[in-house]
Amino acid sequence: MILEQSMPLRRIFRVVNGGTPAAADENWGGPIPWATPIDVGAADRTIARTQRTLTSLGARTGSRIVPEGSLILSTRAPIGYVAISDTELAFNQGCRALVPAVPLDIRFFYYQLSSAAPRLQSLGQGSTFQELSSDALENYVVHVPELDEQRRIADFLDVELSHLAALERARRRQRDLLAERWQATVTKLVTRGADDKVDIRKVENPAFDAIPASWSLVPLKRRWRIIDCKHRTPTYVADGYPVVSPGDVTPGRLDLTRAHRFVGKDDFRDLADDLRRPRRGDIVYSRNASVGIAAYVDTDDPFTMGQDVCRITSADQNQLYLTHFLNSVATPQLEQMQIGSTFSRVNIGALLELQVPCPPRPEQDRIVARLDEGQRRVDSLHGLLTEQIALIAERRQALITVATTGQIDVRTARGTDE
Numbered sequence: 001m002i003l004e005q006s007m008p009l010r011r012i013f014r015v016v017n018g019g020t021p022a023a024a025d026e027n028w029g030g031p032i033p034w035a036t037p038i039d040v041g042a043a044d045r046t047i048a049r050t051q052r053t054l055t056s057l058g059a060r061t062g063s064r065i066v067p068e069g070s071l072i073l074s075t076r077a078p079i080g081y082v083a084i085s086d087t088e089l090a091f092n093q094g095c096r097a098l099v100p101a102v103p104l105d106i107r108f109f110y111y112q113l114s115s116a117a118p119r120l121q122s123l124g125q126g127s128t129f130q131e132l133s134s135d136a137l138e139n140y141v142v143h144v145p146e147l148d149e150q151r152r153i154a155d156f157l158d159v160e161l162s163h164l165a166a167l168e169r170a171r172r173r174q175r176d177l178l179a180e181r182w183q184a185t186v187t188k189l190v191t192r193g194a195d196d197k198v199d200i201r202k203v204e205n206p207a208f209d210a211i212p213a214s215w216s217l218v219p220l221k222r223r224w225r226i227i228d229c230k231h232r233t234p235t236y237v238a239d240g241y242p243v244v245s246p247g248d249v250t251p252g253r254l255d256l257t258r259a260h261r262f263v264g265k266d267d268f269r270d271l272a273d274d275l276r277r278p279r280r281g282d283i284v285y286s287r288n289a290s291v292g293i294a295a296y297v298d299t300d301d302p303f304t305m306g307q308d309v310c311r312i313t314s315a316d317q318n319q320l321y322l323t324h325f326l327n328s329v330a331t332p333q334l335e336q337m338q339i340g341s342t343f344s345r346v347n348i349g350a351l352l353e354l355q356v357p358c359p360p361r362p363e364q365d366r367i368v369a370r371l372d373e374g375q376r377r378v379d380s381l382h383g384l385l386t387e388q389i390a391l392i393a394e395r396r397q398a399l400i401t402v403a404t405t406g407q408i409d410v411r412t413a414r415g416t417d418e
Helices: 037-042 056-062 106-114 117-122 134-138 147-192 265-271 319-326 330-337 348-353 361-404
Strands: 006-008 013-017 028-035 052-054 071-075 079-085 089-091 095-100 141-143 200-202 210-212 216-219 225-228 241-244 261-263 283-286 293-296 309-313 355-358
Touching: 013 134, 028 037, 028 056, 037 071, 037 079, 052 056, 071 106, 079 106, 079 117, 095 134, 106 141, 106 147, 106 361, 147 210, 147 319, 147 361, 225 348, 241 265, 261 265, 283 319, 293 319, 319 355, 319 361, 330 348
Parallel strands: 028 089
Antiparallel strands: 006 141, 013 095, 028 052, 071 079, 071 095, 200 210, 216 355, 225 309, 241 261, 283 293, 283 309
């Protein structure tokens, strides 16, 4: 049953542009919600609360108010977020409102436009940022069945999509629980070891309260060396030797494909001298955050480090053991050491004084072997759950498309009580 009746939005909606009042105090903090693309993107179908609000004066002089039951559509940064106003509200110039001009079921058009983001984005114009103009939006063609059919389709989608939403929440929760349990496993292994039956001794530490009796608790500087990367800003090139910046470092093993900056041969020779050049078996540590991120280097490919990335080396310790420790149990300890600091990055002095539980080297190797095996299982399950979440999103998109275009008859499809 293809819905043959189609028409531009301007035939059924009034398109309203938004705006931002002047910064004067009398314009802000009043009772009127003021939506931005961020607010619309965060909405769960309906929107009534926003990060900022306007006074009546601010709305009257610098923005526009639309009634409950209007569609709020983000038309820049990015194009395509959509929500139904659950109250009277104003909005900024990054959004446009669609106010019904004829009797209709607003849910039907919400669903139709929520699945149209890629097509709306293709209509955007502008060199600095893409924006969907009022004219383009007004002339965007939508399917417009009879009102009773709009309601039937919206009712069907309400039921079907609620089932998919519940399934997606369950899969996301499973993924979160997987991460939580894995974190608990890592914490146990790097503070208590791989042997469940072992004598322990109490220690005073904000991150853990006991370690096996045969382990040492030492400051990091006693068994590891930190080489900080301090150098002039190089000339970056489109292709060359990778420069690992703080944002390129993720927990675990270093992924050089994440590097987005490169230098030529001369700059590389200057930046990657014998002392500062990372090698296989090193740890690169991004300290450009309140707590840092460690990545183990398991490649021989040449690269260098950017500012706020340091190199951690050791001649006799298992570096993967320290990598796991830095990405898990070290966090509370570093947070406590940063109290009172005005810096937003890990201080090298604090990192050097970090208390590290050190098992004998054979025990470090056993712990790392257990963690490697567990990480492979966790990664496999995480990937499966992520794939299922993506498939649910695809199913949602497909269901909206076939329902709002009449490619299924919702009166005989599953999901409605009629």
